[in-house]
Amino acid sequence: MAKVLCVLYDDPVDGYPPAYARDEIPRIERYYDGQTTPTPERIDFTPGELLGSVSGELGLRSFLEQRGHTLVVTSDKDGANSVFERELPDAEVVISQPFWPAYLTAERIAKAPELRLALTAGIGSDHVDLQAAMEHGLTVAEVTYCNSISVAEHVVMMILALVRNYLPSHQWVLDGGWNIADCASRSYDVEGMQVGTVAAGRIGSAVLRRLKPFEVGLHYTDRHRLPAAVERDLGVTFHETPESLVEVCDVVTINAPLHPETEHMFDERLIGMMKWGAYLVNTARGKICDRDAVARACESGRLAGYAGDVWFPQPAPKDHPWRSMPHHGMTPHTSGTSLSAQARYAAGVREILECWFDQRPIREEYLIVDGGKLAGAGAHSYSPGDATGGSEEAARFAAG
């Protein structure tokens, strides 16, 4: 019988369950490319409930306990005295979410001899040292596509909000003012702008499709070129390099996974090549951007605005400069954990665990590392190596 160690974010401060705004969520059976949404044998939760926080337990407890397994759920993930680190040595399965990542560094993997499966309830396995995972024969899986559309919607929302100057304009309402000129003097239309995505995978392509009717110029760069028919259909221009893309774009959105090649890609140099007054939206991973270079560019005006929902480390410290730099539209890491997304990733985790314990194959599209070998999905998105470096900062934050 296995021990499943599940690291989830804290419950809402207003208690659990919350007073939901809506009675139900739309039923979605297939993604854009035809892939089906998760197909577990059954679920023990109601879609639309808060499942991603500790009391929600991803709806897994009765399923696991009926089969004789042990479920440990905690939000305490950073530092040597954390529940996560104490419970890790005899865990067979670790489940974590990108929004509240339990960093599985090489050191931690070395201390977990029973560990076989590292599961992301969401998308993105950069909190796992994939090199170490391969060396230890682990399987690393994520719920591919489960929240790609959630993130794509967040990207479009943030582009519109930055360009149109939404957040400061809303603040004038709260402050009792009617200062239209103050709102308008940083407000533009998106129409006619050049918008580019760094990577055009599931999220990047979904962003491009959603932006097409906005009558903008579309651009992308990626290590995998889109089929010519898709390029034509979207009217999107391919760029061999991020440099070529950023030089012509008014808005840049980052939709690449974090791996050693993308880590700190948007540094002083690349940001310095962007158009004056460009907008940058990063819902991919915080470490793809250089923290201080972004803050300086917002101060100088090189960037007219920066938005996104990914930080490093996570949770972001109270004094993280992206909380206070000018013209930002940040959220905590929430784009992929809407209640709609939670229903899908909880069902996907259930599907993967059903397969795991029944010794049926896990869907290929979910596999990043399969029994120690980089799997198809992993090879498409990741480069060998490790991008967890610096996650000890999180531990310092937890301790401090």
Place this chain on the structure above:
Amino acid sequence: MAKVLCVLYDDPVDGYPPAYARDEIPRIERYYDGQTTPTPERIDFTPGELLGSVSGELGLRSFLEQRGHTLVVTSDKDGANSVFERELPDAEVVISQPFWPAYLTAERIAKAPELRLALTAGIGSDHVDLQAAMEHGLTVAEVTYCNSISVAEHVVMMILALVRNYLPSHQWVLDGGWNIADCASRSYDVEGMQVGTVAAGRIGSAVLRRLKPFEVGLHYTDRHRLPAAVERDLGVTFHETPESLVEVCDVVTINAPLHPETEHMFDERLIGMMKWGAYLVNTARGKICDRDAVARACESGRLAGYAGDVWFPQPAPKDHPWRSMPHHGMTPHTSGTSLSAQARYAAGVREILECWFDQRPIREEYLIVDGGKLAGAGAHSYSPGDATGGSEEAARFAAG
């Protein structure tokens, strides 16, 4: 030689001109339907500048003064002692903006014997008593299409922001928190929802086109049905009545002009027919919604959120309930006055004035009332009658 009386909003508190975020705005030559953007003989401003506030003067001063006309610009528009009311009696042309409307009531029109042309620098002539304008033989014109896309972008932005719970999530960042569960427990994806527009004119259709790739169900109601090919292309369902539309929609957006038939359309009764936890976005005119019914529905949870940028009266008093009701995403009336929109409506005003003073015909699509008769564009959008009632509230606010 004519006197042109131009009512514009106040300059930014940070002074004029502002430090612009960007060097330029995209050049747009035609709208979606093929209509050309404004074609004045020349302009005396740089597109992208702040033109809509008093110092900006819509870029008109040198043009008018070189021709020997007088230009009076003021933001002081409400009450009997306002500059507007004092300057009105010998004005031939009045220019006003919807964002800062100079209400041309029947009483004011009666006191302006020289008045011939009431021009909206933007779209929407509901601040003019059209009945009185017709009786006095006035011409009423607006810069049709100039900011329709600006507003459509605002609508999509606000739908995404309400459904995804953007504003409260951003506030957690500013407050130093990482309360993901608090952000997520009111956050949904738009995907799969049913979204309906009340009216599918230039703005409503542009909203539908932009929402189509979000994979939502689209709905509309309008007194003019769209061509069957357009309905098919958008995959949009027609509803004979607003009642039929709101009963099935998760999100409703209002894109109708204000006239006696639409005034207070969204009252207690119609809002009560909406789905529990629906979202309502109104960037059309404040008076299309019953102020207190909206606030009560946000309090009760009938509406999961309300957003928009139109109020009544304008400026909205500091104690207007839409500033403080729960789950709102309001802005001051800014959607149609982005710097991009300003460049177009300033050019459109210039085009109309060039025609007026050169006695050339004004473009048909700009004319609401033409020398006292309801013109083509006016007949399409407006019903005879008056929707300026209650604008004396604005005067009380100005006095108070």
